[in-house]
Amino acid sequence: MLQQVELYSALGKAEQNELFAKLKTAYAMLPQTTCTGCATCCKWGSPPAFFVEYLNMYKYVRDNMKDKWQELLRRSTEYYYLELVDTQQTCPFLGQDNKCSIYEVRPFSCRAYGLLSKEDFAIGDRGLKQLAKKFKEEYDITIPEEIVNYDLPWCGKVVSPRGYESKSTLAGLAAQIGALDYTFFPQELVDQEGTLLPYPVHLCNTVLGSGVRARKIKVMKQFCDNGNKEMLNGFIEKAIAFQF
Numbered sequence: 001m002l003q004q005v006e007l008y009s010a011l012g013k014a015e016q017n018e019l020f021a022k023l024k025t026a027y028a029m030l031p032q033t034t035c036t037g038c039a040t041c042c043k044w045g046s047p048p049a050f051f052v053e054y055l056n057m058y059k060y061v062r063d064n065m066k067d068k069w070q071e072l073l074r075r076s077t078e079y080y081y082l083e084l085v086d087t088q089q090t091c092p093f094l095g096q097d098n099k100c101s102i103y104e105v106r107p108f109s110c111r112a113y114g115l116l117s118k119e120d121f122a123i124g125d126r127g128l129k130q131l132a133k134k135f136k137e138e139y140d141i142t143i144p145e146e147i148v149n150y151d152l153p154w155c156g157k158v159v160s161p162r163g164y165e166s167k168s169t170l171a172g173l174a175a176q177i178g179a180l181d182y183t184f185f186p187q188e189l190v191d192q193e194g195t196l197l198p199y200p201v202h203l204c205n206t207v208l209g210s211g212v213r214a215r216k217i218k219v220m221k222q223f224c225d226n227g228n229k230e231m232l233n234g235f236i237e238k239a240i241a242f243q244f
């Protein structure tokens with residue numbers, strides 16, 4: 001959401017207001033779980049993170065993953081532009097070993113997945129059918145059926161010492177984390193989930209600037225027409241020069 005200069009000031013503000021400690025406290029209210037580590041949930045896409053969670057992840061990547069910066073920037077840029085048209089896109093933090101490279105700072109969405117019973121679990125309508133229709137009509141871009149129709153299934157393989165959580169508990173915790181974003185953005189925007197975005201969206205706004213969105217259609221179209229990544233590669237080249 002913010003470019004780099006503003007991001008540095010947001011990081012300072014987060015430290016001053018002890019937002020990272022508050023975030024950690026909120027995360028600690030969730031149970032310690034185990035699962036099979038199949039990574040189905042991580043291959044579905046990049047889950048949304050509140051802005052404060054993005055800052056937390058940004059700081060972790062900056063301080064601990066210098067050797068992975070270029071790969072992360074490349075994968076995040078690809079994901080940002082092609083998530084709707086390329087079925088191969090996964091969360092950019094998923095390693096080849098099926099492990100999460102930022103496990104200790106993964107966002108609430110990842111932590112909460114698998115904690116609801118089958119009856120309570122619902123991804124909700126992501127509006128992809130309507131979006132696919134609009135893209136076809138306005139830009140002649142086809143969003144693959146595989147993407148339009150795929151919904152992340154209920155997991156059922158997460159083991160928690162206290163059983164399933166209630167929807168209200170998880171909604172309350174999400175609201176508590178979202179409220180930390182009031183430090184940076186108007187409450188109305190945060191409450192409408194305007195600061196809850198996939199990590200690659202947050203990162204591309206920081207790295208490639210505010211015009212990033214306007215160029216998305218052209219990149220998608222070029223990829224859809226003939227698998228050409230020329231424009232995309234130009235943005236990737238710019239992105240991988242970024243210093244966290």
Ligand code: SF4
Nearest residue numbers: 035036038039041155
């Ligand atoms: S939470 Fe479920 S889907 Fe995700 S890695 Fe664990 S077992 Fe697989």
Ligand code: SF4
Nearest residue numbers: 042091093094100110
């Ligand atoms: S952040 Fe980690 S846990 Fe969450 S989807 Fe990505 S790889 Fe999976």
